[in-house]
Amino acid sequence: MSVPSQPSVTPPPSAAPPVTGPGGLLHSPLHPTHLALGATMAPFGGWEMPISYAGSGVVAEHTAVRSTVGVFDVSHLGKASVTGPGAADFVNACLTADLGRIGPGQAQYTLCCADDGGVVDDLIAYLVGPDEVFLVPNAANAGQVVALLQQAAPDTITVTDRHAEFGVIAVQGPASAAVLRDAGLPTDLDYMQWADGEIAGEPVRICRTGYTGEHGYELLPSWSAAPQLWDVLADRAAAHGGRPAGLGARDTLRTEMGYPLHGQDLSREISPVQARSGWAVGWSKPAFFGREALVAEKAAGPRRTLWGLLALDRGVLRPHLEVQDAAGARVGETTSGTFSPTLGKGIALALLDAGGPGEGAEVAVQVRGRSLAARVVKPPFVPSHVR
Known part of the structure; x- marks a missing residue:
C-alpha cells in the first residue's frame, strides 16, 4: 500500500468554536452566514445548527436536492x-x-x-x-x-x-458536480473516493460521499476558510437552480434512503446486525471492537430487525411509536419517522421483532390514540443515485 500523491490537508491551528447561550451550544464557522440567511436554528448534537432557511423551508430544500442541488453546513460532524x-x-x-x-x-x-x-x-x-x-x-x-x-x-x-480545525460542507444533488466544476474543484471521483484540492489558495478535501441518496460531495476546508468556500458554492448552486439546505431536509432525505441516524436507528442498544448494517462489518477480520458479541448475534439471528414502514393512511409517522400486527399485538417500535416529500406519504424506520410481520405485511402504527395503517417494506423508499 503506497502513500497517495495528494498531500494531507493540514490547516493552520484554529481556536475552539465559540460557545453561546445558556445551553452552551457550539457554533459552526458558518453561524453568522446562517443568521444572515434567516435560518431557523435548533440544537443538534450539542451544536446550534440550521434546520431550514427563510424563503424556502424543509420541503423546498429537500426538493432542490432531489432535482437540482443543495448546499449543507455539516461542520458539527467530528474530525x-x-x-x-x-x-x-x-x-x-x-x-x-x-x-x-x-x-x-x-x-x-x-x-x-x-x-x-x-x-x-x-x-x-x-x-x-x-x-x-x-x-x-x-x-x-x-x-x-x-x-x-x-x-x-x-x-x-x-x-x-481535530473537531475545530475543519468545517464540513456537503453539496448534494444532480447538479453537484457542475457546482464543483464551476468552482474549479475536482469532480472526477468514484463513489467513496477523495482528493485534495485548493480554492482561493486554501486547501480543501473533497470526497464523493453524502447522506441524501443523490450524487454529491462532502468538502472539508479549514475552519477559517469555510465561510469563503460556502459563499462560492452557494453562488454556483444558485446559478444551477439550487439553494442552501438545512438539517431538516437532510433528515427527510436520509430517511427516504433508509440511512440510519445514530441515536435513533443505530445506538448502544441497537447493533449493526439489528440495523441491517452488517454490510459495514468485516466479518472475516480477526479483530475489531465488539467482534465476539456481533459474531455471536449474527450466528443466532437478531431478536429484532430494522424495516421500513410506508403509511397507507394519511398521517405523519414519528419515532418511538408502537407498531402492532393484524391481531393488535405489539411487534415493534418506530425509530425514525417523517413525511416523505418525494412520495407524499408518511414513512418510518422501525425495529420489528423476529418472527413478526415481514416484507409486504400490513401493520398498525399507534399515532396519538389512533391506528395508522402501514406496509412493511425494505428501504430505500426511493431509488438511490449515489453511484
Whole structure:
C-alpha cells in the first residue's frame, strides 16, 4: 500500500468554536452566514445548527436536492486523525469495516462498537496511507470515539481530536458536480473516493460521499476558510437552480434512503446486525471492537430487525411509536419517522421483532390514540443515485 500523491490537508491551528447561550451550544464557522440567511436554528448534537432557511423551508430544500442541488453546513460532524507507523492497521483492528479492502485516496463507511456489540458511533474513514487515517464521526460522539481509540493505541500511534480545525460542507444533488466544476474543484471521483484540492489558495478535501441518496460531495476546508468556500458554492448552486439546505431536509432525505441516524436507528442498544448494517462489518477480520458479541448475534439471528414502514393512511409517522400486527399485538417500535416529500406519504424506520410481520405485511402504527395503517417494506423508499 503506497502513500497517495495528494498531500494531507493540514490547516493552520484554529481556536475552539465559540460557545453561546445558556445551553452552551457550539457554533459552526458558518453561524453568522446562517443568521444572515434567516435560518431557523435548533440544537443538534450539542451544536446550534440550521434546520431550514427563510424563503424556502424543509420541503423546498429537500426538493432542490432531489432535482437540482443543495448546499449543507455539516461542520458539527467530528474530525480526527490517526497517525504513526501502522496507523491504518491499528484502525482496522478497532473499527468494523475492513480497511484493507480500500486503497489510499478512498473512504469507507464503518462503525465503532462497544464490547457488547452496541454502536458507539458510525463514521467515515478516509485512508490517506498506511500511516494515516482521517476520521469523520458524528458530532455528539466524536469525543468518545477519539477517547476509545486513544485508550487502545500503542505508544507509536497518535489519535488527535481535530473537531475545530475543519468545517464540513456537503453539496448534494444532480447538479453537484457542475457546482464543483464551476468552482474549479475536482469532480472526477468514484463513489467513496477523495482528493485534495485548493480554492482561493486554501486547501480543501473533497470526497464523493453524502447522506441524501443523490450524487454529491462532502468538502472539508479549514475552519477559517469555510465561510469563503460556502459563499462560492452557494453562488454556483444558485446559478444551477439550487439553494442552501438545512438539517431538516437532510433528515427527510436520509430517511427516504433508509440511512440510519445514530441515536435513533443505530445506538448502544441497537447493533449493526439489528440495523441491517452488517454490510459495514468485516466479518472475516480477526479483530475489531465488539467482534465476539456481533459474531455471536449474527450466528443466532437478531431478536429484532430494522424495516421500513410506508403509511397507507394519511398521517405523519414519528419515532418511538408502537407498531402492532393484524391481531393488535405489539411487534415493534418506530425509530425514525417523517413525511416523505418525494412520495407524499408518511414513512418510518422501525425495529420489528423476529418472527413478526415481514416484507409486504400490513401493520398498525399507534399515532396519538389512533391506528395508522402501514406496509412493511425494505428501504430505500426511493431509488438511490449515489453511484
